[in-house]
Amino acid sequence: MPLEKTDAIVLRSVPWSETSLVVTLWTREFGKISAIAKGARRLKSPFESALDLLSLSSVVFLAKTGDTLDLLFEAKLQRRFRSAQRGLLPLYCGFHVAELTNGFTEPHQPIPGWMDWLTHTLQALDDGCCPATTTLRFELHALRMLGLSPSWSQCVGCGESVDLDRPTVALTTSGGGVACPACSPLQRNVLRIQTNTVLVLQKASDSALNDLEFSIPEEARSETRFVMEHLLGFITERRLRLLPFLEELKR
Ligand SMILES: [Zn+2]
Structure with a gap:
């Protein structure tokens, strides 16, 4: 089997x-891979800091077939994730983004654009961009890349436009979006939220990746996190370990 060479971001070790x-x-070309790094825990590791979480490294590995773990031969650090120097919150946001990437994806299934989006998000956290806005945009664009973008204006039950002039609106996490008053009693996992929160989420979802103008209004921060926690928990079908560390994003 040939050795493969690619750029990689370390999600977990x-x-x-x-x-x-x-x-x-x-990795860009191979999607998510899990590999054994022999000697990586030695004091003088051949990988040095190239396998630190969230590092961008160029790696050489031997791809195995079936359920066998791949074998990592070489890893050279290209860029270190430095957000820890800015404080714990950007660091936890970076770990959360890595956890979502791991939770959302299947092994050996590349997703076009994901590598760029992940790199862009980690760079934004490193550059001191607002952790709340950067994290929300990663989550929403990631859902879009997976074809799981929630419906923010059309009812998930009947497809009609939902009246966004009312103060609150029903949003179903299992149905994947807002529901009109007639359909919401038939939906499961319904949250009753401020309509303004839906408008903020819709705007964040639609904003271009390089749009630096968008930021979450302070009054919507807490509820946008509340909605995302429920949506992400439902989609990944797991308790996301980093969510308790992201409470500060609500303020
Ligand atoms: Zn409806």
Whole structure:
């Protein structure tokens, strides 16, 4: 089997043996891969800091077939994620983005654009962009890339436009969007939220990736997080470990 060479972002690493790690990497060409990095836990590791979480590294690995883990031969650091120097919040946001990438994707299934979007988001956190806005935009654009973008204006039950002039609106996390008054009693997992929150989420969802003008109004921060926590929890079918560390994004 040939050796593969690619750029990778380190999403996760867990001890495999006394001297080795299993690393989960997001790569442009191969999607998500999990590989054994022999010797990575040694004091003088051949990988140095190239396998630190959220690092961008160029890697060489041997792809195995079936459920067998790939084998990592080489990793050279290209860019270190430096947000820890700015405080814990951007760091936790970076970990959250990595956890979502891991949770949303299947092994060996590349998603066009994901690598660029992930790199762009980590760079924005490093550059000191607003963690709340940067994180929300990652989440919403990630859902779009997966074809899971919620419906913010059309009822998920009947397809009619939902009246966004009322003060509150029903949003179903399992149905994937807003529901009109006639359909909402038939939906499950319904949240009753401020209409303004839906408008903010819609705007964040539609804003261009390089639109630096958009930011979440302070009064909508808490409820946008509330909605995203429920939506992401439903979609990933797991308790996301980093969510409790992102409470500050609500303020
Ligand atoms: Zn309806």
